Amino acid sequence: MTQARQAPLAGIRILDLSRVLAGPWCTQNLADLGADVIKVERPKLGDDTRAWGPPFLKDQDGNDTTEAAYYLSTNRNKRSIEIDIASPEGIKLVKELARHCDVLVENFKVGGLSQYGLDYDSMKEEFPHLIYCSITGFGQTGPFAERPGYDFMIQGMGGLMSITGERDGLPGAGPQKAGVAVTDIITGMYAALAITAALQERQRSGLGQHLDIALLDCHIAMLANQNLNFMTSGKAPERAGNAHQNVVPYQVFKTSDGFMIVAVGNDSQFRSYCEAIGVPALGQDPKFVTNRQRIVNRGELIPMLEKIMATGERDAWISKLEAAGVPCGPIQSIDQVFSHPQVIERGIWKNMPHPMGGTAPTTASPMRFSATPVEYRRAAPTLGQHTDEILAELRQAKP
Numbered sequence: 001m002t003q004a005r006q007a008p009l010a011g012i013r014i015l016d017l018s019r020v021l022a023g024p025w026c027t028q029n030l031a032d033l034g035a036d037v038i039k040v041e042r043p044k045l046g047d048d049t050r051a052w053g054p055p056f057l058k059d060q061d062g063n064d065t066t067e068a069a070y071y072l073s074t075n076r077n078k079r080s081i082e083i084d085i086a087s088p089e090g091i092k093l094v095k096e097l098a099r100h101c102d103v104l105v106e107n108f109k110v111g112g113l114s115q116y117g118l119d120y121d122s123m124k125e126e127f128p129h130l131i132y133c134s135i136t137g138f139g140q141t142g143p144f145a146e147r148p149g150y151d152f153m154i155q156g157m158g159g160l161m162s163i164t165g166e167r168d169g170l171p172g173a174g175p176q177k178a179g180v181a182v183t184d185i186i187t188g189m190y191a192a193l194a195i196t197a198a199l200q201e202r203q204r205s206g207l208g209q210h211l212d213i214a215l216l217d218c219h220i221a222m223l224a225n226q227n228l229n230f231m232t233s234g235k236a237p238e239r240a241g242n243a244h245q246n247v248v249p250y251q252v253f254k255t256s257d258g259f260m261i262v263a264v265g266n267d268s269q270f271r272s273y274c275e276a277i278g279v280p281a282l283g284q285d286p287k288f289v290t291n292r293q294r295i296v297n298r299g300e301l302i303p304m305l306e307k308i309m310a311t312g313e314r315d316a317w318i319s320k321l322e323a324a325g326v327p328c329g330p331i332q333s334i335d336q337v338f339s340h341p342q343v344i345e346r347g348i349w350k351n352m353p354h355p356m357g358g359t360a361p362t363t364a365s366p367m368r369f370s371a372t373p374v375e376y377r378r379a380a381p382t383l384g385q386h387t388d389e390i391l392a393e394l395r396q397a398k399p
Contacts, residue, residue, distance in 0.1 A: 005372050007034025015101040019047040021181055023107040023135050024074040025188030031077035032365045032374045043082045046383040047071060057357040065356040075380035076362050082384035091116050098127050100397050103195055107135040110145045120210045130208040131198045135191055139214035149215045151181040158219035163226055166241040187218040248294035253309040260314045263327040276324040277308050352379040
């Protein structure tokens with residue numbers, strides 16, 4: 001008989017002193033992987049995002065609860081305990097919890113926890129096993145280390161907004177932020193990856209360590225090929241609207257009844273694309289036959305393609321291009337996303353029992369395991385929901 005396998009991080013306990021998005025996103029991913037995440041919250045107030053609404057979760061009668069949708073999106077599979085870390089009793093309790101945890105995650109300003117003796121330097125001797133992850137705006141070192149960091153600010157400061165938005169000289173030109181807090185999200189993902197790596201290393205050394213994860217660092221790393229575009233050319237990339245800096249045509253086109261994306265990734269696909277839209281000669285034109293030439297002659301090529309694409313209906317174009325093997329797709333609103341048959345088949349929308357709302361919706365984890373799937377154990381906890389439970393466990397664990 002095959003023995004049942006546990007979740008990847010089963011048996012790992014996380015002490016979560018973070019709030020808002022980057023830290024909670026990190027710990028939610030760890031919780032999805034089976035870790036027991038204990039979320040420490042301020043008495044009576046809790047995580048700031050509990051009040052970041054509307055919208056709020058509805059109860060069974062359709063009335064607003066006190067749980068904001070924002071908070072629900074980042075805190076499933078966790079347990080909540082109320083602790084006043086500014087009090088001697090609270091400090092003692094956090095340290096006692098740390099004794100029984102593998103990882104501590106915090107996103108206070110640099111030095112913010114030192115006044116309570118809960119910073120890494122104060123705790124590393126007493127808890128040599130502890131992996132201590134600090135998430136800050138700018139990291140633990142450097143001239144900006146003590147400054148607070150916010151996603152929107154980092155999107156501007158870190159370069160993303162300089163390459164996001166319509167080109168100068170066109171209607172609506174100007175820098176744009178992303179439609180979701182991508183810096184916080186990617187920082188949370190990097191932090192979760194660093195923690196799992198540190199857990200693996202501890203298997204060999206038996207020792208914890210300090211993880212210094214900064215929003216600005218993660219944001220810059222996320223710019224990927226755009227960084228190398230600058231590093232190899234000396235020229236800073238500019239805003240290209242919905243076009244790609246390095247591939248042509250790879251952009252949004254307006255059709256007669258909406259918008260769609262064409263994502264031509266190589267020269268063969270470009271020839272197929274030209275045949276599908278009725279201009280096969282364009283795919284053989286020396287000015288456009290290679291991607292290098294298409295980039296050089298973008299200004300001539302794109303207006304011709306825009307004129308052709310505007311004559312047909314979006315779904316008709318998509319059918320033709322898909323049949324020709326050309327990557328393409330519609331631009332959908334989020335309600336259309338969740339009604340798409342592929343999204344329905346993948347089970348991206350899930351409902352979980354919730355003490356206030358009867359059920360609370362959640363977005364499924366994209367991590368799919370063949371043998372140890374993500375478990376949806378509990379919806380985001382109410383404030384202090386597990387305080388008594390966690391304290392009882394702590395009393396039992398004491399020698």
